[in-house]
Amino acid sequence: MPVYKAPVDDVMFLLNDVFPIERHNNLPGFADASPETVEAILTEGAKLCEEVFAPLNLPGDQEGCVRNADGSVTTPKGFKAAYDAYVAGGWMGLSMPEAFGGQGLPTTLNVILQEFQSSANLALAMYAGLTQGAIAALLQHGSEDVKQTYVPKMVAGTWTGTMNLTESHCGTDLGLLKTKAVPNGDGSYAISGTKIFISSGEHDFAENIIHLVLARIEGAPQGTKGISLFVVPKFSVSNGVPGERNGVSCGSIEHKMGIHGNATCVINYDGAQGWLIGEENRGLNAMFVMMNEARLAVGVQGLAQSEVAYQNAVAYAKERLQGRALTGPAFPDKPADPIIVHPDVRRTLLSIKAFNEAARALLVWTALKSDVAHRSSDAAERQAAEDHMGLMTPVAKGVLTDLGFDNAVKAQQMFGGHGYIEESGMSQFVRDARIAMIYEGANGIQAMDLVGRKLGKDGGRAMMAFFNEVAAFCQQNADDEGMIAFTAPLQKGLADLQQATMWFMQNAMAKPDNAGAGATDYMHLFGLVAMGYMWGRMARAAIDTKARGEGDEAAMDAKLLTGRFYMERLMPDTASRLACITTGADVTMAMPMEAF
């Protein structure tokens, strides 16, 4: 049975020493989040994930969800009870407004808990994750009436939520969507069409399911400018109570590569009654506003699978006896040495660890910016935080899920043939991690979002702010002997990133294909530098903590070694990413379509 232990200590290092959460005490909700409270909350959340969520992960994968003849869906054994425990613990509303029954605590805490939940049981965590996403959309764009009708029940977890965007012929290009909305004359609409890939679309957890649905109002313009957002409850609500069944049903459950415990549904709308959210024909805008948070949450899932796969690979590598250390037997009393003595095994494990800790830092850093963006009373601070979010979201989503998947594969490899057997759980981590590269905008789309939209936005303000911050950090630490192993490679990486950015400026305006052909490499180059900066910050904090004689010295030493590994073994890739980008699009575009 796979193991999982939530990395509470590593998170506390980030919140206490790297990005001190105390600095944000002026923000609403943060005053209640003292380091002690935060640690208590995370410890409690960790317990739920380790003891309730994690043991259901492998059985849930094997059992999957079943659609019954009447269209109802049965989730794997134990999932409902686990969801009930989650809801009973108040976790759904942790960062939700108190006015709607939440606890108003920082979103950052929820993001951290999303990591724990997604490591422990991604398929299960998605039911709550989608609900939180739907709540955010309703809070931002719903009328007062809509908010009062749906949000308190969703915050309480009594009702859950979904997001309905994709149709079989369109996902990325939502302008093509066909689902129709016809005004009923009473302020509501009749929604008709078929949506696919609807995560948590139908299940046995909740009294009601609140679907957010993109559809085109009859007579609306073609393309993306004619799409509106609707709320469509599974059961019509009157006086706050679910009543009649609405015209929405689960047509089938998809047979997927992974996340079997989540019911990914085809949802049929047959004149279902729905209500407009936000303005007519502005549905995509309403969706995009909440996209940053949703994409960040998917980035979290990439890290989460990498982390849990890593923990299991480490446990196996310490236990599995095979061969002898190259320098002679390390455990001569045993029939062979544990495979963790082998340099190639250590290199593999460290490459995952070096990613995990940097990715976690990047997410915590960005989640704090999200809190600032939503809660600060200072307009300039809000804007800077929003800039950061906009820039870093495609990086976090694209890079963390690409590498999270790669790392799950690497961790599986440590098991040899045993990792290919489903009972090891390693195959599931790989299969589950795979979806995060695809949904909420496939990673190629993230790369295009970064290069085509975010980079040049507001005259490149967000990008320049990031470059300046990294450069300033390197300069501030230039005279510190202990920091050279971090700042020198970081500076080199930053230079590669700046050169690539410059190359786009000079070559992509006239020829946009140059940006398109380099977008994915650029996104990964950006990710390497952003994570490299995180390592710089963590190294600084570790050195300072040690100097103060505080903290766990062994943990700080391990932190510094892991950071050095990142700089030596992962950072050099910036050079080849730059080389690829600057070759441009000519060869890529010259190939005739029929020659592929």
Add this chain to the structure above:
Amino acid sequence: MPVYKAPVDDVMFLLNDVFPIERHNNLPGFADASPETVEAILTEGAKLCEEVFAPLNLPGDQEGCVRNADGSVTTPKGFKAAYDAYVAGGWMGLSMPEAFGGQGLPTTLNVILQEFQSSANLALAMYAGLTQGAIAALLQHGSEDVKQTYVPKMVAGTWTGTMNLTESHCGTDLGLLKTKAVPNGDGSYAISGTKIFISSGEHDFAENIIHLVLARIEGAPQGTKGISLFVVPKFSVSNGVPGERNGVSCGSIEHKMGIHGNATCVINYDGAQGWLIGEENRGLNAMFVMMNEARLAVGVQGLAQSEVAYQNAVAYAKERLQGRALTGPAFPDKPADPIIVHPDVRRTLLSIKAFNEAARALLVWTALKSDVAHRSSDAAERQAAEDHMGLMTPVAKGVLTDLGFDNAVKAQQMFGGHGYIEESGMSQFVRDARIAMIYEGANGIQAMDLVGRKLGKDGGRAMMAFFNEVAAFCQQNADDEGMIAFTAPLQKGLADLQQATMWFMQNAMAKPDNAGAGATDYMHLFGLVAMGYMWGRMARAAIDTKARGEGDEAAMDAKLLTGRFYMERLMPDTASRLACITTGADVTMAMPMEAF
């Protein structure tokens, strides 16, 4: 339903223009293999794969193998008939000696057909593949009696074969194995123990299954020097006819991530009667001699999954309408452009194509060396060919399966959410490709084999021959304007590889961990250069073919563009591989075990 078309044209370009098979006409079996005959054979083999093997791939994955209560195993519907068609076509014996009922044709042809078969249906192809491996072992090490008893039936496909190495506590480190062999006094042995992960271990295809089993003769030395190889038939053979059931049975079928259509069995030996193959206690040597071919065949599987996944991704990318080209609508009459207009999609597809064609060249080149090694009457030529095989086998196995898997993932990504649905077949390609990185020696072991064993063997003779050949090629083409796009990056890559090799010489003798920590990067660096050399050779051949006014000009132009893509986009990675290698093992080895 996934599509597959065997790349016969690409193979014929390799055999006619790049590594002219005619040059080997002096070797036994090659005189019968005129270009016309070869093309006819491959076309016929392609037909079997496309029309019989491929349609069973997805259903075979979904149905899987079933172990019945009596220990028999039922394979997926249609598999037995497809195997019968394979056998009836004489494909099992294509390259087997005529004395045993084979056709004696070049092994190269069989390797090429292995690609087609593994693309079309890897799980099914493995039944024949394992049998061919077992035949090779029996031919090389079996007594005359053993050969006469088993080989003709296996060449005819009436009986199949397996390889039994792994036990639950050991795979890489076979010195730990526990399966016992006790002399019966009549020249045979009683074999007892449990083997796991036995591919094609039990099934409903054949009259008899011939197991090759590693076991320790009672009283033999501990470790690898006490292991012997045995042949253990499922049914005892007397007068060439299967008789009584032997003490060997399938205990269970593993639940695997992929290759569901192949029965991967736990095989129990309960005093089963077996006969020694080769010398006592020299079983590992007997295994290792045939390891090159077996590992090459797994490298083929890596390419095979990459190729079929690519073909399906191309078909989808030409058909799926989503968004518009960055330069304006390419198909204004359609509601959107096919996604193949997007640079990031093209870049992805080309990166797979550039690998596939180079990998295929590397395999054909190496397979031809295998034929030379086994068939040439010239000792020096044989030795050079064996050197090449020894050096290139871990590269082909390790690099081609790592990248083959990565490419299957990339191809799946082109499908967006649809690729995550099992019905698309893309998930299966990924799941099936995954095993090739693990079996026949996990890829980390291949890297150690290359760095620790092959590199320094015979004073580095094989390595020096390869370096010299590539350098000479670059020099010969130095003055050719049309070749600069290929030779310049190749020379740079070779220089990186030579520098890495030099670094090992200087740093790994005294400190072997430096070799271990750099082994995987070195293997991939080697692979990049080897495939880069293949692109040099293919570009040379394409330019010459065009200059002669022969061949398909559009195909030659596509070849040259694909090669340029390789040089621009894949080759630059040699620099970061070198950078990683030369950081050494210090940080990797410094991390205390408990800090992982």
